[in-house]
Amino acid sequence: MQKRPGSVGEALTAPELGCGQPALSADEKLLAMVCTKGSNQTAELDVATFDPATLKMGSPATLVANQLVASPAFSPDGKTVAYLAPATPGGQFQLWTVDSSGPASVRDITTDLGLDATSAPAWVGA
Numbered sequence: 001m002q003k004r005p006g007s008v009g010e011a012l013t014a015p016e017l018g019c020g021q022p023a024l025s026a027d028e029k030l031l032a033m034v035c036t037k038g039s040n041q042t043a044e045l046d047v048a049t050f051d052p053a054t055l056k057m058g059s060p061a062t063l064v065a066n067q068l069v070a071s072p073a074f075s076p077d078g079k080t081v082a083y084l085a086p087a088t089p090g091g092q093f094q095l096w097t098v099d100s101s102g103p104a105s106v107r108d109i110t111t112d113l114g115l116d117a118t119s120a121p122a123w124v125g126a
Helices: none
Strands: 019-024 030-035 043-051 061-067 070-074 080-086 093-099
Touching: 019 070, 030 070, 030 080, 043 080, 061 080, 061 093
Parallel strands: none
Antiparallel strands: 019 030, 030 043, 043 061, 070 080, 080 093
């Protein structure tokens, strides 16, 4: 986290967790991230509380584990996280969603698209 442009960044997570690709909810109270924990085969999608006043993060909770997850993006209301992951090992990246409060809600949105894992999903309001 950088407090202002050009300032020295401060780590919010330990380096050994290998966390990256952060996404902040619109209300700035939740932070989603992809953490590899040293693996180059799988990653997990974690979410933690975030206090923008103190720039402190709570303990991460795992929403999705043992997948090659990428590019998380919060819904406008912060209740859902969209992300990319293959449906099968070595498969093409597909679009998935999960409730920001728990893993029991993982839902596949696409099945045969082959999406670009470096481009985060974008939410569009109705």
